[in-house]
Structure formats: C-alpha cells, structure tokens
Amino acid sequence: MTALRLLVWHRLRRDRVQIPAWIGSFAALIVLAVVGLQDSFGSVAERTALISLAAANPAILFLRGAPQGTDVDAVLVFTLFSFLGILVGLMNTFLAVRHSRAEEDSGRAALIAATPAARWTPALSTLVYGLGVNLVLFVAVSGCFAVAGLDAAGSVVAGLALAATGVTFLAVGLVASELMPSARAANSVGVGVVLISYLLRGLGDAFGTVSDDGVRVDSAWPAWLSPIGWANRTRPFTENALAPLLVSLAVAAVLLGVAALLLARRDAGASVVAVGIGRPAARRSLAGPVGLAWRLQWPSIVAWAAGGAVFGIFGGALAPALDDGTLGGSVISDELTRLTGGADLAEAFTTVIFSLVGILAAAGGIQAIIRLRQEEAGETGALMLATPLSRLGWLGSYLIVGAVAVLAVVTAGALASVVAAFVVGVRENSAHAVLAAAVQVPAALLFLGAAALAWALVPRFTAGIAWGGLGLAMFLGIFGPLVGLPDWAVDLSPFRHSPEPQGTDTDWSAGIVMVMLALVTGAAASVFFRRRDLAGG
Structure with missing residues (x-):
C-alpha cells in the first residue's frame, strides 16, 4: 500500500501543471460558452432559428451533435458537448500512455521494478490516479454548469457523462500501451480511437431522424459505436438518461481486463505489436538528416493522412447529395453563407469537412516537432549533433518532414474526396473539394512554424504549448462564432483566416500572410x- 500511495503521488506531482491546465480549460470553455450563448442567442426565437438550421443541415450535425430542444441548457450541450468529449478523450489517453508505456521507454519502470513494489503496482497506480483525475473532472464540470445557473440534476449528468467517457478512453490508453512498442505509437493509437469515435458520433448525428417540430434529432446507429456518442445519448438537462453510461463503464471494464491480461503475459519493455528487425544494411537515404527524420516518422504521417482520407471520403460521398433548400431565410443561414462565401449546402458541407482535415494536417506537422523534442530529450539529438550535422540542418530536416506531413494529410483528404464523389456518380463537387483542401495548408504550416519556435524557446513545454495552442485555435475558429465569443477572440485562430474556397475568386492574401509567418x-x-544548450530529460 505504501508503494501504491507513493506512485500515485509521483504521478500527481509530475502532472501538477498539465492536469490542472486541462481541467481548467474545460471549466473556462463551459463558462465562456454559457455567457456567449446567452448574449448571442438569448431569446427563444433566436435559439429556435439556430436549432432549426442545425437539424436541417447534416454538416452542422456532424460537427456539433444532435440538438435536443431550444432551452439554453439544451443548446449549450449541442454546441459544446462533442468538443469536450474529444478533449476528455485526448487527456485520458495521453495520461495513460505517459504513466505506462512512456515510463518503460524512459527506463523509469525498470528502476521501479528493482524495488519491492509488485509488478502490478505501477499499472494499478496509473489506474487509481486516472480515476481520481476523472473524479475531479466530474466535480469541475458539474460545478461549472451549476454555477452558471443551469439545472443541478442536468449538471450532474453532464459531469458523469464526461467522466465516464474519460474512464473509457483511459482504458483505451492502457490497452494501447500494452499493444504498441513505444509511447509515440501508443499515443497515435489513442488519438486515432478518439478521432474515430468523433467520426462515428458525427455520422450517427448527421444521418439522424429529425423530430416533427424540427428542433430535436434522434441519432442513427453509428453513434452507438462511439464513447462520445454514449455521452451525448445521456442528453443532459432534457432526459438525464444514465443508461448509456453503463455502456461506457462496461466497455471500460472489458478494456481494463484486456490490459491486465496483456500485462500479465508480456515481459517488461516488450509489446504485443513487435518491432521489426530491420534491414541488415541501411538504405542510402538514411545517410542524410531528412531521410532519417522521415524514417522515424513515416508511420505517424501515414496515420494522419489516413485520418484525412477518411474525412475526405465522407465529404466526397455525402456532400453531393445535399442541397440548400432547407436553409430558409433565417439569420443563422446568413451567417453560414458569410462563413462559406455564399456556397450552397454541398459546398458548405465540404468546407466544414476540410476544416477538420486542416486540423489533422496541423497536428501532423506538430507531431514532427514533438518527435524532434523527443530526440533531444532522449539525448539521441546530442549524438546526432556530435557528427558534422549542423543545428540548422537538424532542425531543418524536421521542418521539411513536418511540411511533407501537412501536404500528405491535405492531399490524402482531397484525393479521397474526389474518388468518393466519382464512385457515387457526382463529379460537380470535386473541384471545390480540391480547393477546400488547398486553403487549409497555410494555417497548418503556421502551426508547424509556431511549434518549432516553442521548441526553440521553451523545449520542455513544447508538447503542451503546441497541442494546447491547436486545441484553443480549434475551439475559437470552429465553436467561437456559435457561442458568441467576441470577434477579436475568434480572430486569434489561424483557421479563421484560411482563404474561403470560391473557385477563381478565392482571395489568397491571408493564406500568403500565414505562409510568410510560418517561414518567419x-x-x-x-x-x-x-543560442541555447540542449535540454535533455
């Protein structure tokens, strides 16, 4: 028991900045969303116009969720809950990997194994700590909703739903740590599961059944395959259904059992997915820094590109089947028209889909810089710089690979969208899909450059700054206008300044500025x- 308590305390101390930052961001998002929603959509008529538009627009349903009425609390859940589900999933998968597989990669797990601590103690301490974090998350979320003046019972259900989602993804991270040979690979699996969960939830909501009054949507069956979808099915403040949480907890229990079984059967440092032996002689491309950086990162780049292709397929297959006849003349439709440059519904849907592809592209570029930081922290970078390789050449190789990652994700999404459009027999939207993909490149490259600058200035905080900045920009750019944030706050997001795809009339000036900023x-x-020393550890 003493060893368990010490290891839990050790995890708490290591995360004394990260976890409060995560949970604090959740609380801030809820408070900002409540204030913004009440300011922008304070009347029933305005909220009815918003929800009627959303219920008739699969693009909005895919992005936000399934609306359940026009009350302030119901609209708040519709606008915010799915995004919070993504963040909770990422927080928990990263937490699980950081305190399990990453400990083995660094050698700290072997040091703990040399003490009287039992074999199960580190894994058990990670589980106990993760459950405690989600308990704090429950209290914080429920408290913020309640303090904002919303119904107490609904606030509790909302907190329970997000906490149960967090426990499920905590179990996903623990299983990924047992399966994969490195923390980086385990994190990739965790991120992939979170994104697939969001995609399944989006598919279920986009194909849902609209109620007769046009302000409620009953999600289709794909939403039942997603932990984020289970959280949404609780429908806080309207139905307060707790049954879907049993699904979350049951799946989490099964995954924890799988993780325990794998832990009992594998050696320390080993994994279910074996590491390839490799070639007896290195390829000639590995003689240069760019080739080596590519070799270290191409599996992650392929994974990000596959995610872009999935979104591209969905956009290319579904968008041509939509029309804008249901938008009517509401004030919200005017906002949608402004955001999409006057495009019809099919083009608007494609633009929304590729805004998500742009986020994946930015994440792929950031991943390259995170890998650079890992090489420095593991002192592999010191070995590299002990050769004739210059510092500029080392950094430049990762910037090149990061740019390649950005282009690979965007290209994969565009090609998949075009192929899907041809398969369903509608080719008219293909040109717009390619343009909607191309306009995402400048913002993604800017995130790559910003991540590199963060690494050069504060290397130990590279991951937190890069991923936190991407998450904040995603919220401001996509959710900010809907929850009524001021224009100056929304304009802080580079995604907000991506060129609007309008064919030959596309204005690339903002994109050129972002590319120049990326170079700077x-x-x-x-x-x-x-001008700085290497920062190991």
Missing part, C-alpha cells in the same frame, strides 16, 4: 536554437 517563425526557431 521557422527562421526564428533556428536562430534561438543556435
């Missing part, structure tokens, strides 16, 4: 990196 931040990163 990359150059600044090289200057600052030359």
Whole structure:
C-alpha cells in the first residue's frame, strides 16, 4: 500500500501543471460558452432559428451533435458537448500512455521494478490516479454548469457523462500501451480511437431522424459505436438518461481486463505489436538528416493522412447529395453563407469537412516537432549533433518532414474526396473539394512554424504549448462564432483566416500572410536554437 500511495503521488506531482491546465480549460470553455450563448442567442426565437438550421443541415450535425430542444441548457450541450468529449478523450489517453508505456521507454519502470513494489503496482497506480483525475473532472464540470445557473440534476449528468467517457478512453490508453512498442505509437493509437469515435458520433448525428417540430434529432446507429456518442445519448438537462453510461463503464471494464491480461503475459519493455528487425544494411537515404527524420516518422504521417482520407471520403460521398433548400431565410443561414462565401449546402458541407482535415494536417506537422523534442530529450539529438550535422540542418530536416506531413494529410483528404464523389456518380463537387483542401495548408504550416519556435524557446513545454495552442485555435475558429465569443477572440485562430474556397475568386492574401509567418517563425526557431544548450530529460 505504501508503494501504491507513493506512485500515485509521483504521478500527481509530475502532472501538477498539465492536469490542472486541462481541467481548467474545460471549466473556462463551459463558462465562456454559457455567457456567449446567452448574449448571442438569448431569446427563444433566436435559439429556435439556430436549432432549426442545425437539424436541417447534416454538416452542422456532424460537427456539433444532435440538438435536443431550444432551452439554453439544451443548446449549450449541442454546441459544446462533442468538443469536450474529444478533449476528455485526448487527456485520458495521453495520461495513460505517459504513466505506462512512456515510463518503460524512459527506463523509469525498470528502476521501479528493482524495488519491492509488485509488478502490478505501477499499472494499478496509473489506474487509481486516472480515476481520481476523472473524479475531479466530474466535480469541475458539474460545478461549472451549476454555477452558471443551469439545472443541478442536468449538471450532474453532464459531469458523469464526461467522466465516464474519460474512464473509457483511459482504458483505451492502457490497452494501447500494452499493444504498441513505444509511447509515440501508443499515443497515435489513442488519438486515432478518439478521432474515430468523433467520426462515428458525427455520422450517427448527421444521418439522424429529425423530430416533427424540427428542433430535436434522434441519432442513427453509428453513434452507438462511439464513447462520445454514449455521452451525448445521456442528453443532459432534457432526459438525464444514465443508461448509456453503463455502456461506457462496461466497455471500460472489458478494456481494463484486456490490459491486465496483456500485462500479465508480456515481459517488461516488450509489446504485443513487435518491432521489426530491420534491414541488415541501411538504405542510402538514411545517410542524410531528412531521410532519417522521415524514417522515424513515416508511420505517424501515414496515420494522419489516413485520418484525412477518411474525412475526405465522407465529404466526397455525402456532400453531393445535399442541397440548400432547407436553409430558409433565417439569420443563422446568413451567417453560414458569410462563413462559406455564399456556397450552397454541398459546398458548405465540404468546407466544414476540410476544416477538420486542416486540423489533422496541423497536428501532423506538430507531431514532427514533438518527435524532434523527443530526440533531444532522449539525448539521441546530442549524438546526432556530435557528427558534422549542423543545428540548422537538424532542425531543418524536421521542418521539411513536418511540411511533407501537412501536404500528405491535405492531399490524402482531397484525393479521397474526389474518388468518393466519382464512385457515387457526382463529379460537380470535386473541384471545390480540391480547393477546400488547398486553403487549409497555410494555417497548418503556421502551426508547424509556431511549434518549432516553442521548441526553440521553451523545449520542455513544447508538447503542451503546441497541442494546447491547436486545441484553443480549434475551439475559437470552429465553436467561437456559435457561442458568441467576441470577434477579436475568434480572430486569434489561424483557421479563421484560411482563404474561403470560391473557385477563381478565392482571395489568397491571408493564406500568403500565414505562409510568410510560418517561414518567419521557422527562421526564428533556428536562430534561438543556435543560442541555447540542449535540454535533455
């Protein structure tokens, strides 16, 4: 028991900044959303116009969720809950991997194994700590909803739903840590499961059945395959159904059992997915820094590109079947028209889909810089720089691979969308899909340059700054206008300044500015990196 308590305390101390930042961001998002929603859609008529538009627009349902009425609390859940589900999933999968597989990668797990602590103690301490984090999450979320003046019972259900989602993804992270040979691979699996869960939830909501009054949507069956969908099915503040949480807890229990079985059967440092032996002689491409950086990262790049292709297939197959006849003349439709440059519903849907592809592209670029930081922290970078390789050449190789990752994700999404459109027999939307993909590149490259600058200035906080900045920009750019955030806050997101795809009339000026900023931040990163020592550990 002493060893368990010490290891739980050790995990708590290591995360003394990260976890409060995560949970604090959840609380801030809820408070901002409540205030913004009441300011922007304070009347029943405005909320009815918003929800009627959403219920008739699969693009909005895919992005936000299934609406359950026009009350303030119901509209708040519709606008925010799915996004919170993504963040809770990422927080828990990263937590699980950080305190399990990453401990083995660093060698700390072997040191603990040399003490009287039992074999199960580190894994059990990670589980206990993760459950405690989700308990704090439940209290924080429920408290914020209640303090905002919403119904107490609904606030509790909302907190329970997100906490149960977190426990499910905690179990996903623990299983991924047992399956994969490295923390990086386990994190990739965790992120993939979170994104697939969001996609399944989106599919279920987009194909849902609209009620007769047009303000409620009953999700289709794909939503039942998603932990985020289970959380949404609780329908806080309207039905307060707790039964879907039993599904979350049952799946979490099964996954925890699988993780325990795998832990009992594998050796320390081993994995179910074996590491390839490799070639007896290195390829000639590995003689240079770019080739080596590519070799280290191509599986992650392929995974991000596959995610972009999935979204592209969905956009290409479904968008041509939509029309804009149901939008009517509401004030919300005017906002949608402004955001999409006057495009019809099919083009608007494609634009929404590729805004998500742009986020994946930015994440792929950030991943390259995170890998650079891992090489430095593991002191592999010191070995590299002990050769004739310059600091500029080392950083430059990862920037090149990061740019390739951005282009690979966007290209995969565009090609998949075009192929899907041809398969369903409608080709008219293909050109718009390619353009909607291309306009995402500048913002994604800017995130790559910003991540490199963060690494050069504060290397130990690279991951937190890069991923946190991407998450904040995603919320501001996609959710900010809907919850009524001020324009200056929304404009902080680079995604907000991506060119609007309008064929030959597309204005690329903002995109050019972002590309120039990306080059400037990359150059600044090289200057600052030359002036600091390597930061190991």
